[in-house]
Amino acid sequence: PLATLNDPSLLKTDALIGGEWITGNARFDITDPATGEKLADVANCGPVDCHNAIVAAERAWGPWRAKTAKERAAVMMKWFALLNQHADDLARIMTAEQGKPLAEARGEVVYGASFIEWFAEEARRIYGETIPSTDQNKRYLVIKQPIGVCAAITPWNFPIAMITRKVAPALAAGCPVIIKPAEATPLSALAVAELAQRAGMPAGVLNIISADADNSIEIGKVLCSSDIIRHLSFTGSTEVGRILMRQCASSIKKLSLELGGNAPFIVFDDADLDAAVEGAMQSKYRNAGQTCVCANRIYAQAGIYERFVARLSEKTQALKVGNGFEPGVTQGPLIDLAAIDKVERHVADAVAKGARIVVGGQKIGERFYAPTVLAEVTSEMLCAKEETFGPVAPVFRFDSEADAIAAANATEFGLASYFYSRDVGRIFRVGEALEYGMVGINTGLISTAEVPFGGVKQSGLGREGGRQGIEDYVEVKYLCFGDI
Ligand code: ADP
Secondary structure (H helix, E strand, C coil), rough: CCHHCCCHCCCCCCCCCCCCCECCCCEEEEEECCCCCEEEEEEEECHHHHHHHHHHHHHHHHHHHHHHHHHHHHHHHHHHHHHCCHHHHHHHHHHHCCCCHHHHHHHHHHHHHHHHHHHHHHHHHCCCCCCCCCCCCCCEEEEEEEEEEEEEEEECCCCCCHHHHHHHHHHHCCEEEECCCCCHHHHHHHHHHHHHHHHHCCCCCCCEEECCCCHHHHHHHHHHCCCEEEEEEEEEHHHHHHHHHHHHHHHHCCCEEEECCCCCECCCCCCCHHHHHHHHHHHHHHHHHCCCCEEEEEEEHCCCCCCHHHHHHHHCCCCCCCCCCCCCCCCCCCCHEEEEEEEEHHHHHHCCCCCCCCCCCEEECEEECCCEEEEEEEECHHHHCCCCCCCCEEEEECCCHHHHHHHHHHHCCCEEEEEEECCCCHHHHHHHHCCCCEEEEECCCCCCCCCCCCCCHHHHEEEEEHHHHHHHHHHEEEEEEEEC
């Protein structure tokens, strides 16, 4: 699938450290999740490469922070333009290594690029403040300065957007970054880095250290314990987030964590049924259910339950599963065989405990799973407690608004939530009662560069995107002027 790139030089397989492409002492294979075939081998960086990247980034920090915000933004805007210009090739690379349908991959390229544009614009608005003095002889000033060298560890489900969402605010604030992309999807990361080089990113400002699963753990230890790295941003599982947080304790590193979700999607009796089904389809099946904001638990009120399940099942049945390069395909493969196993486990558990499969409920070949609707799902089932991260829509029945809120909040996670209602009072009540960082009201799509994305409870720390997204990358400094 990679033979058809318009610009074959975007297919980079070496790591980028200090502006140099590094072949590395070892390599590891990248495979196509739709076929299991090898696509390329990529530099397998280890602790030594990681140290080199830290040294290069530290060296680059002074000159990068010394640039004006406008100068940094100019490089970023060139990078943004190049991502859009090469969107077709980037989408092909992404579909090849990640599996999502080509149209979705292209959408992610544009979405990913939008964070670079947004934070390039925000670079000039990192305002400080003056504080009215309580002492006639003193004046108080607050400025914001770049935090220092930053590290980012990113997941495979959004191979480009999860990188740009972290890197763009860091660069805008004046911080160099070291990125450890997911082991399944480094080709997208490296192509984006190649475009940063073409945009004129100075050596050492943006470093990518690709690594396999084992080396990622070793690199993680080096990044976390480094005194030079002042901030670590991670998107991935809550389990790994906990490990990284623990490892960062020794250096008291600032952390941004975007961890697991268990998104509730509530449909009240008074909802617009068609809109709710449409929203559920978008929220549930994007990336074959492999996003941290995908509806994981769908709650439909008793009065609308049967109609909702019927309509959702009809639409689910119409989804087209296949290789992401095939025209019309809306559901690609799952990322790996372990992901298929987890989905199978969740469905088997639900059925054993009394759920009914309305559509789907089985694998298609080895690497694909049929989009599935489960009815009569209850809170005892695994799919109520864990993120399924696959194309399964479990529908729970509820009676009252209070029951729905209690069920929705009965989880340690708190990332995205959704509900459908036409009652303005209920919209405020439920919107305020949901213990989540984000609430979609009469919509299944909430992500965009201009808004603060992030979770509460064990879904993470900090916000990405929005004007808030830059705050983790600056330190506040208070200047006290005496003897006025
Ligand atoms: P996912 O469930 O999305 O695969 P993970 O949390 O396993 O999420 O992985 C997300 C990212 O974290 C990947 O880049 C992976 O290589 C990295 N990772 C996993 N375990 C560790 C670890 N112990 N230390 C550092 N990075 C890790």
